[in-house]
Amino acid sequence: MLYSELFTAHLKQLKTGELSTAVEVLIEKAFAVSRTQFWIRKNQPIRDAGGLRKFRRYFRRLLADEPLAYILKEKEFFGEKFMVTPAVLIPRPETELLVEKTLDILGKKPARILDIGAGSGNISIVVALKSRARITAVEASGPAMRVLKKNIARFGMQERVRPLAADFFPKKTRSFHAIVANPPYLSRKDWDALPPGIKCFEPRTALLAGTEGTEALKKIVARAPEYLLPGGHLLLEIGQGQLRAVRAFLKAAGLKETEHVRDYRGIARVIIACR
Ligand SMILES: C[S@@+](CC[C@H](N)C(=O)[O-])C[C@H]1O[C@@H](n2cnc3c(N)ncnc32)[C@H](O)[C@@H]1O
Structure with a gap:
């Protein structure tokens, strides 16, 4: 043949x-x-x-129906190739918007960043590669943590990206210039409607966040002020139709929305707030 x-x-x-x-x-x-x-x-x-x-x-x-990225064991994000296994979410193009906005805010100044729900480490590592920031990359899943560590080593970023096993926030309060998160944000209904390529292969804990899909976002927003320096930024990726709910969480936490960004489908995908 x-x-x-x-x-x-x-x-x-x-x-x-x-x-x-x-x-x-x-x-x-x-x-x-x-x-x-x-x-x-x-x-x-x-x-x-x-x-x-x-x-x-x-x-x-x-x-x-297995995603090509899992068969190849890698996925390109922001022009860089990340190792992926079924323990981590496959990085999505929408998340590049979150990274772009984070880089705009950071500029060239040294900064301390907290990345919540780091998964493969795509956000932390690109931010480290393209800015002078040091990143604490928090991940709750043990298998995802192993992939995160491998990617940190793959990019030689051990000095700049610190992996941390924790439930959303580090135990010790430290002040960060920015918190960035692409947390799980699918509702039960969204989860049920997912195509088999996602539902049967990608980690449920990376996607599903309670009945409404806003459980993780609510927790992150509520505690963000404790971890942000005055004037520090919170940058969140959100799901379709969640803008209003997240705005209410920000208000309750005393954070001020500065901007939201729509993705290529016109969906409000990233929301930015300031302490
Ligand atoms: C939507 S994925 C995002 C992964 C990666 N940051 C990205 O943008 O592709 C959410 C990640 O949050 C992690 N996660 C879920 N609950 C968590 C918690 N309570 N604390 C820390 N990480 C959590 C999941 O294991 C998953 O890796």
Whole structure:
């Protein structure tokens, strides 16, 4: 069989809406070739039996709805490749908005940042790479913490990003210039409606936050003033339709909303407040 025949035969098996690039990417991973090498070899017969077995295994997982990022064990976020396993949420493009806003606020000044619910460490690590901030990356899940530590080491960020196992906030109160969080924010109803690719593979504890979806956001907002310096910022990623509820939490905590940002679908996705 030629590489081009393998490619077209498997492309045909994908459901509509799925990308042809997934097949290409899996061929590249299974046969350990670059995109250019794949296109050069397109009309050559496949002689790598091990590569072929690997490709078939990967493809079966793709057909069973497993996200491509878990099969590849990595996901690009803000132009950087992060290790991901089913212990962590796959970084989403919307979260880049949260990081952009955090970087705008930080500028080039040294700062102390608290990242709540760090997961793979995507937010903490990009902020560390692109600013002079030091970050405390809080994560409650043990398996997610192992991935977080691996990513910190992968980027050589051990001096700048400190992983901390805690329930939202560090035990010792310390003042931060900013708190950033992409917490779980799906309601029970949102969770029930998720496609199987997310619901069966991504960690429930990273997504679901009580009946209304605002449980984690409420807890974070309520305690944020204890951990923020005067003038410090709280930056939160929120779910569809949660702006009003989060505004009420901010008001109750005495924090002042400075801005909210809509994502490419027009959904209020990031809310920023100041102490
Ligand atoms: C939506 S994911 C975000 C992951 C990552 N920051 C990102 O943006 O892709 C939420 C994360 O919060 C963590 N988490 C949930 N409850 C927590 C708690 N009480 N304390 C700390 N982390 C928590 C989850 O394990 C998960 O890694």
